[in-house]
Amino acid sequence: MTDSADRPNQPMQTAGATPAGAAPVMELEAYRPPRNQWWDVWDQFKSHKGAMVGLGFFVFALLFVYVGPLIWTIDPTYIDIRARNSGPSMAHPMGADQLGRDTLARMMTGGRTSIAVGLTAMLLSLVLGTLIGVLAGYFKKLDGPLMRTTDLFLALPLLPLLLVIIMLFRDQLRAAFGPEGGIFVLIVVVIGITSWMQTARVVRGDVLALKEREFVLAARSIGTPSSRMILRHILPNVMSPIMVSATLGIANAIITESALSFLGLGFPSDFPTWGRLLFDATDWLQQNPERVIWPGLAISLTVLSVNYIGDGLRDALDPRIRGR
C-alpha cells in the first residue's frame, strides 16, 4: 500500500471527492492540499454505517481474544470440578463445561485459534490468487494453462476433499509439527489452496484491462522490466479487488474451519476453537443449552462483521460510488 502513495494524485475538483460531512464545498474548492487517495477511501468507508459497526466489532473481537486472556487470567485447561456443567455465575461468567473448565477462558483461546486460522488462510489464498491472477493476466503465454487450472480447481468438490485430506494426513503432520502446530498448518494450507480461485479470476480480469491503459504503455516505452512493471504499476492498481476478496477470504476461512471442527475433523478438543466448542456443546444440549450460544454467536458475529467490512470496502474503493 505504500506504493500507492507516490502515485500522482488525481486532481480533485469534483465535489465527489469531498469528505462526507466536511466543510461546505465552496470553500474547499479554493484550496485543496494534496491528499493521499486512501484518505478519500477512509472518508467514504466511514459513511457506511454497517461497515463501521462491523469494524468496531472486529476490533473488539481481536481485543477479546488477544488482550482478554491478560485480564481474565483463568487457565482454560484448569479443571474446577465443583463448577462442572454450571450456568453463568460470578466465578464463571459464561458457565463451565462438563469438566469444569471456564467457558470464558476457553472462548478466548478458541477465538485466538479461529481468528489466526482465518487471517493466515486468507493471506495464503490471497498471495496464491494474486500471483496466479497477475501472471495469467500479464503474460499471455501463461494465461491459458493457468486459467484452465483455475477452472479445474473450481470444479473440485471442496468440502469432501477438505475432509478427506485432513482425515488422511492428520497423523503425519501431527508427528512433524506437534499436535497443535500440525493441525494448524494442515488446516491453513488446505483452506488456502482451495479458496484462491475467485481472487485469481478477478485479479486477472483487472490486469487484462490495466494492460491496455496509457500509463502502462508509457512505462513500457521507457523500458521498464516486467518485474518492476508488475510491482510498481500493476499491483497498486489491483489493490481494491484484492482487499475486498481479503475480507471475504477471512469470513470463508473462519466458517470453513468451524465447519471442519464441527464435523469433528478439525482441532482436537484440548485446543479449542469456536467451532470445536460448539461441537462439544451439542452433546450437552439438554442440560446446558446456553453453552452452544456463545461460540455460535462469536462465529456468526465475527463473520457478519467481516462481511459488512467487505461491503463497506467495496463501496469505498469504487470511485464511481465514492462521494455520492
Next chain:
Amino acid sequence: MLTYTIRRLILAVPTLLFISLVIFLIVKLSPSDPTAGLPLTIPPEVREQIRQSLGVNDPVFVQYFKWLKLMVWNEPLHLIESWTGWQVGPEGPRIISYQTRSPVMDLIMQRMPQTLWVVGTSYIVGILIAVPIGVISAYRQYSIFDQVGTFISMLGFSVPTFFTGVLFIVIFAVQLGWFPSVYDTTHVVTDWDSFVVQLKQIIMPVMVLGLYNASQISRFMRASMLDNLNQDYVRTARAKGLTEKVVVLVHVLRNSMIPVVTVIALNVPSVFGGAIITEQVFKVNGIGQLLIIAIQGGDIPVVQTVSFIFAILIVLFNLLADVLYGVLDPRIRYD
C-alpha cells in the same frame, strides 16, 4: 447452441478425468491402511493376503484404471439394471465398500432419496422465499422492507448452518418441544397423521438450509431487478399505459430471472456439499453422513465414489448453467 453444448460436453470429459485422478491420488497416496480397522489378533501374513485381495499392492496407475473402468462403465450399467430391470449389468467385480462389503453404488442409492428429499425441498423453499423478497426489495429500494431484507440476507449469509441448526434445535426442540430434533428416515407417510409427523420433522432441516439458500438467491434477485428497473424498455412499457403490476411482474421479472436462474443452477452442487453439515446436525442418514462415516472408517472406495459423484454434479450443473444462459437470453451467442 447444439454444437456449443456438444463441445462443452466433450470438454467436460478431460476435466472429469483430471478430477477423478486428483481424488484417486489424494486418497491413495495417504498413509491410511484398509486393514487398520480389523482386529489386532489377525496375523501379519493374513493381513497381507487381505491387502492382496483388495488389490492395494498393484501399481497406482493399474489401480486407477481399474477403478476408473468400474466407475464409468460397470457401475452405471448396474444402476440402469436396478432402475429398469434390463439384464445389462456386466459380470465381474464392482466397487465394494471396505466397511459393509456391499457395492458402493447400492449404499449410495439407499441414501440418495433422503438427501434429495431434504435438500430438494429446502432449495425449492429457499427459491420461493427469495424471489418475492428480492422483487419487493428492488422495487422499493431503500425502504424499510429493503433495509430489513438486506440485513436478514446478510445474516443468513454469515451465520453458518451448523449454528442455525443447533439454535433451532435448542429453541424448537429442547425449549418449546414443537418439532423432533432427529429426522427419522424410516417414517412412512400413509395417512394424515403420519403426514403431519413427516411435516414436523422436515420443517427444521428445510428451514435451516432454505434460509441459507434464500439469503444468497435474494441478493442476486435484488441486484438483477435493480439493473432492469432503470432500463429503457421499462419506461416504454409504462408509457404505453401498462399497469404497474404487468410492468414489474411480467416485463422486468422475466428479464431479471435470466441471471438468477443460472445462479440457481450453479448453486445446486454446493447445496449438496452444505447438506453434509445439515445432515450431521439433524442426523439424516443421507449421502453426506455416508461420506463422514466412510472418512472416519478409512473406507476408501466409498470416499472416492461419493467425492467423484459430487464432482460430476459440479461439472454438469456448470454446463447446465452456461447452456441455460444461452437459451434464456437471445443476446448471448456462443458460436
